[in-house]
Amino acid sequence: MPGAIYAEGLVKTFGDVKALDGVDLDVPEGTVLGLLGPNGAGKTTTVRCLTTLLRPDRGKAFVAGIDVLKHPNEVRRSIGLSGQFAAVDEYLTGRENLHMVGQLYQMRSKLAKARAVELLEQFHLTEAADRPAKTYSGGMRRRLDLAAALVVSPPVMFMDEPTTGLDPRNRQQLWEVIKQLVSGGTTLLLTTQYLEEADHLAHDICVVDHGRVIARGTSDELKARTGGERVEVVVHDREHIATASEVLRGFGKGETTVEEHTRMLTVPVSGGAKLLAEVIRELDTRGIEIDDIGLRRPTLDDVFLSLTGHLAEQRDEENGTAADAKGHQKKKEEEAK
Ligand SMILES: Nc1ncnc2c1ncn2[C@@H]1O[C@H](COP(=O)(O)OP(=O)(O)OP(=O)(O)O)[C@@H](O)[C@H]1O
Numbered sequence: 001m002p003g004a005i006y007a008e009g010l011v012k013t014f015g016d017v018k019a020l021d022g023v024d025l026d027v028p029e030g031t032v033l034g035l036l037g038p039n040g041a042g043k044t045t046t047v048r049c050l051t052t053l054l055r056p057d058r059g060k061a062f063v064a065g066i067d068v069l070k071h072p073n074e075v076r077r078s079i080g081l082s083g084q085f086a087a088v089d090e091y092l093t094g095r096e097n098l099h100m101v102g103q104l105y106q107m108r109s110k111l112a113k114a115r116a117v118e119l120l121e122q123f124h125l126t127e128a129a130d131r132p133a134k135t136y137s138g139g140m141r142r143r144l145d146l147a148a149a150l151v152v153s154p155p156v157m158f159m160d161e162p163t164t165g166l167d168p169r170n171r172q173q174l175w176e177v178i179k180q181l182v183s184g185g186t187t188l189l190l191t192t193q194y195l196e197e198a199d200h201l202a203h204d205i206c207v208v209d210h211g212r213v214i215a216r217g218t219s220d221e222l223k224a225r226t227g228g229e230r231v232e233v234v235v236h237d238r239e240h241i242a243t244a245s246e247v248l249r250g251f252g253k254g255e256t257t258v259e260e261h262t263r264m265l266t267v268p269v270s271g272g273a274k275l276l277a278e279v280i281r282e283l284d285t286r287g288i289e290i291d292d293i294g295l296r297r298p299t300l301d302d303v304f305l306s307l308t309g310h311l312a313e314q315r316d317e318e319n320g321t322a323a324d325a326k327g328h329q330k331k332k333e334e335e336a337k
């Protein structure tokens with residue numbers, strides 16, 4: 001039984017750019033899939049194929065059990081979409097934008113108005129509710145676009161980089177909204193460039209690069225493959241490097257690396273903040289003065305580095321994928337229109 005979002009072998013080519021090169025996905029009902037990848041990886045193209053905005057050259061896709069290629073209209077009725085580029089009507093106010101979406105979904109006017117009030121409140125737009133959206137800041141537009149996607153509560157939601165451009169507070173708040181949504185049974189596919197975000201929200205993560213899923217698993221599984229957490233220490237005196245290294249060896253679950261010139265020692269660990277506190281105490285007991293210490297968690301870059309042996313950007317440059325860059329620019333221009 002395929003999940004609420006299912007794709008098999010999706011291929012999409014734009015000129016000589018292979019945006020999707022055989023993407024497979026299976027998202028069980030009521031769960032969140034995080035699609036993680038750098039610029040140009042194929043995240044938006046995947047979302048557009050699954051939400052009927054783009055027809056794949058090859059492959060199959062089912063959303064809420066409905067064949068996306070055969071019954072696009074039915075699929076549209078079962079999904080909510082918040083795009084990477086906010087799709088709000090500039091000349092309508094925030095309130096009117098939300099009201100209009102309700103009417104598109106054939107909600108009764110009174111109900112649509114009440115829902116708009118609720119969402120404006122939830123997304124902290126009440127004060128700006130009666131101003132045209134063209135006067136909104138980037139973050140406000142983004143929030144309005146997300147609110148619009150939530151006017152009706154469809155069983156399957158797609159959010160393309162929902163928190164890009166939001167400040168930390170708004171990002172946290174959106175995470176809460178998303179968690180609530182999912183606890184109500186919604187299936188969600190979200191794309192992001194932040195491992196941390198996928199970490200907070202997603203049950204499963206697919207890492208995409210060059211139109212292909214290069215790794216999948218839970219956030220813990222991916223981090224484990226990446227080498228997990230590390231403690232980094234910068235000692236004050238060069239003479240203390242050897243003793244510090246000995247201390248770290250006692251806590252680490254792998255080899256300690258030492259960078260002599262920066263006096264920085266790094267060791268893979270598991271145990272988070274509690275372990276960090278223990279390391280600090282032990283270094284103190286031994287009389288080792290430190291300039292800096294921290295727990296470093298793997299980032300998207302680390303995941304990429306460990307999966308491909310390259311950083312995301314480096315890889316693009318090395319392969320000389322100028323066509324990609326051009327295609328990307330062209331697309332951005334199109335969407336900006
Ligand atoms: N309409 C289009 N015309 C030409 N090329 C396109 C088009 N849409 C996407 N592409 C190309 O397909 C590739 C994948 O693009 P996509 O937008 O799916 O990436 P993304 O993972 O969403 O990136 P970002 O993080 O920048 O949003 C890129 O190389 C892009 O240039």
Ligand SMILES: [Mg+2]
Nearest residue numbers: 043044045084
């Ligand atoms: Mg995108």
